[in-house]
Amino acid sequence: QKEVEQNSGPLSVPEGAIASLNCTYSDRGSQSFFWYRQYSGKSPELIMFIYSNGDKEDGRFTAQLNKASQYVSLLIRDSQPSDSATYLCAVKKSGGGADGLTFGKGTHLIIQP
Amino acid sequence: NAGVMQNPRHLVRRRGQEARLRCSPMKGHSHVYWYRQLPEEGLKFMVYLQKENIIDESGMPKERFSAEFPKEGPSILRIQQVVRGDSAAYFCASTAGEGDTQYFGPGTRLTVL
Numbered sequence: 001q002k003e004v005e006q007n008s009g010p011l012s013v014p015e016g017a018i019a020s021l022n023c024t025y026s027d028r029g030s031q032s033f034f035w036y037r038q039y040s041g042k043s044p045e046l047i048m049f050i051y052s053n054g055d056k057e058d059g060r061f062t063a064q065l066n067k068a069s070q071y072v073s074l075l076i077r078d079s080q081p082s083d084s085a086t087y088l089c090a091v092k093k094s095g096g097g098a099d100g101l102t103f104g105k106g107t108h109l110i111i112q113p
Numbered sequence: 114n115a116g117v118m119q120n121p122r123h124l125v126r127r128r129g130q131e132a133r134l135r136c137s138p139m140k141g142h143s144h145v146y147w148y149r150q151l152p153e154e155g156l157k158f159m160v161y162l163q164k165e166n167i168i169d170e171s172g173m174p175k176e177r178f179s180a181e182f183p184k185e186g187p188s189i190l191r192i193q194q195v196v197r198g199d200s201a202a203y204f205c206a207s208t209a210g211e212g213d214t215q216y217f218g219p220g221t222r223l224t225v226l
Contacts (some may be wrong), residue, residue, distance in 0.1 A: 004155075034214070043204055043217040044156065088156065100146050100158030100172065101215060 003027060004091050006104035014112050019076040021107050023089030026070070032092040033065055034101065035074045037085045044088055048074065079111045117142075117207050117218035118187075125224045126195050134221045135187040138207030145188040146215060147180060150202040162188055195225045 005024045013019040021035075032051055036044035050056045050063040050072070062075040072091075076083055086106040093102065118137040126132050138145050147159040161169040162182035173180070177195075182188040192199055202222050206215035 036217075043220045046214060046216065049214055090156075100148070100161055100169065101156075102158065103148075103156040105155040 003102050004089055004104035006087075006089050006107045008105055009108040010110050011107055012110045012112055013079050015079060015081060017079055019079045019083065019109055019111070021074040021076075021087050021089075021109065023072045023074075023104055024070055025072070025089075025091045025102075027091070027093055027102075028067075028070065030070075030091045030093050033063070033072045034090040034092070035061075035063060035072075036088040036090060036103075037083075038088055038106065039085045047087070076109075081111045081113050084109060084111045117205060117216055119203075119205055119218035119221050121221060122219060123222045123224070125226060127226050128196055129194050132192040132195050132199070132223055132225075134190040134192075134203050134205075134223070136190070136205035136207075136218055137187040138205075139216055142207035142209050142216075144208045144210065144213075145182055146206045146208075147188070147190050148204045148206065148217075150204065150220075152201070156204065159190070192223075195223075197225045199223060200225045 003026050034049045035047040037047050038044045048063045050065045056063045060077045064073045086108050088106045089104040090101040117139050120135050145162050148156045150156045158172040160173050160180045165184050177193045179191045202220045204217050204220045206217045208215050
């Protein structure tokens with residue numbers, strides 16, 4: 001089982017709709033969860049982080065965490081063509097400490113005008 | 114620009130040469146992480162450094178790769194005797210402290226001919 005799994009896509013969503021991106025992780029000891037956006041040829045850009053079970057909202061983005069199911073998701077409301085990118089789910093195995101982030105391979109999102 | 118800086122942005126080396134990649138963390142940050150992104154692959158953690166200390170190098174290949182973060186100056190990722198399989202994008206990220214959110218630099222695209 002891969003440590004962090006994402007559907008590679010492409011996920012195609014019409015403009016204005018809600019895009020739903022999902023991620024599962026294998027290490028129950030994981031404490032911190034991150035969503036990064038990466039445009040082709042560019043570096044990852046932090047979208048959101050979440051540490052506690054439940055929902056966390058920031059503008060058009062909502063991150064959802066369910067530690068019992070080892071599941072993280074990102075919802076993008078009112079999707080725009082500029083949201084078209086690869087979305088990377090990342091997990092940190094401990095609340096603090098020396099570990100780097102473990103990334104999924106990313107989901108390629110396409111917002112259709 | 115107070116963001117994470119990396120140079121060079123593009124580096125071309127022939128097999129057997131050495132590659133040196135530099136990373137200057139965000140102002141006020143003293144923790145640096147290096148990641149490698151192979152074509153069509155996710156980001157993989159390589160090494161975590163603080164000033165003058167390697168904290169976690171569990172993701173570093175055992176041979177040819179080394180990293181340092183001296184008291185003065187940027188962090189350096191050094192690849193000796195490069196091979197074609199080293200061709201990738203190398204990103205560094207910085208934080209102010211352990212467990213903090215990581216912000217990525219623009220990356221160095223290494224091409225080995």
